[in-house]
Amino acid sequence: MSDYIVRATAADSQIRAFAATTRDLVEYARNAHNTSPVATAALGRLLTAGAMMGSMMKGDEDVLTLQIKAGGPLKGITVTADSHGNVKGYVGNPNVVIPANAKGKLDVACAVGPGFLNVIKDMGMKKPYSSQTMLQTCEIAEDLTYYFATSEQVPSAVGLGVLMNKENTVRQAGGFIIQLMPFAEEKVIAALEQKIQNVTSVTAMLDAGNTPEQILENLLGDLGVEFTDTMETRFHCNCSKKRVSRAIISIGKKELQNMIDDGEEIEVNCHFCNTNYKFSVEELEALKKEATR
Incomplete structure (x- = not known):
């Protein structure tokens, strides 16, 4: 399979982890919406996060929606995912073009702008679970880290990335979500924090040829990583x-x-x-x- 999500545990199940490679689905979205490079990067990050977060749900009919409602020129992002690895999404303004940031990279934060992240989980109950958090950096990964900590009370590390080719097609895309369980020991927490601090970028790891499994090995290998399953992920819209x-x-x-x-x-x-x-x-x-x- 080309795009997929791998799930794992580490440190005797004190940590659970997800990693994904999503180049094809992000390229599909770019082509479908004819997005600019910065719009592709923003949408690709949230699509990747949505795919991994969707895989966390248990029910066959469960649906996750991630909405970024913000004041930047991108005019918001909406992504929907299910528990089977299917994900779809769009941005408000696919044609946004802005200068690169101070590091010479696509300025996703400026494109997104200040605003809020809404997470909606429809799990077949009378009312969907809904939570709203304020965007902290507008870089998406850090905002999801904040969401997990404040709304779900799960300390997490989220890494997301999209790397573009010179002709503006998607070269690499992927991400990881690593979460500490409530019973995690202090030494495990300290070891994980040290590992996360040394991470360069998701796309750098993918572009160096690392698979999602190898990304988690790099991050969790010293903590006894055990892979539990693998799931294909794809851009899929059920409209007709x-x-x-x-x-x-x-x-x-x-x-x-x-x-x-x-x-x-x-x-x-x-x-x-x-x-x-x-x-x-x-x-x-x-x-x-x-x-x-």
Whole structure:
């Protein structure tokens, strides 16, 4: 498999860890949305995080949504993932172009801007779990680290990265999430903190040929890392003309009649995958017959 997530434990299960390589799915998103390099980097980071966080959920029908609502020129990011490694997402302004930061790198923080991170988990309960935290650095990985610590009370280290080619395609993408369990010993915590401090970047490790397994070996090898399973991950949108038809039907007979009276076909766009669905006047008339109000 090309893109995948590996799950592991370390230090006699005092640590749980996830690592992923996501180049293909981030490139798919870049191509689908025609994103600029900085938009690709921002969206790719959140897609990678969403894929790993989705894999943490247990139920087959569980759905995770990550929303960044912020004031930067990117105009926010939305990512949705399930427990099977499927993830999709989009940015508010895919064409944003801004100067590089002081280190000469894509300025994701400036593109995102100050705002909030919303995490919504729909696990089949009466109400979805929802939590909002303020963005701390707007770099996404650090903001998720803050979310885990404050909203889930799980000390975590999150690393995310997207490396672009000169022709603006995706060269590398991936990430890791390492979490301490409540019963973690002080010596384990200290050893992990020391390892995390020495991390250069996720993309540097991937570009050097490291697999997700090797990334976790580098970070946790001295703590007895044990790999538990591997899961394929991909950009996947479950939209279809049938699903869009149901949405059109829901707007009601009056609105449908107004569309029909215009005498022209309509086009409906899926924000997540940028697919356009066209409906002729005849199709609209058929949908109107199915409307109940």
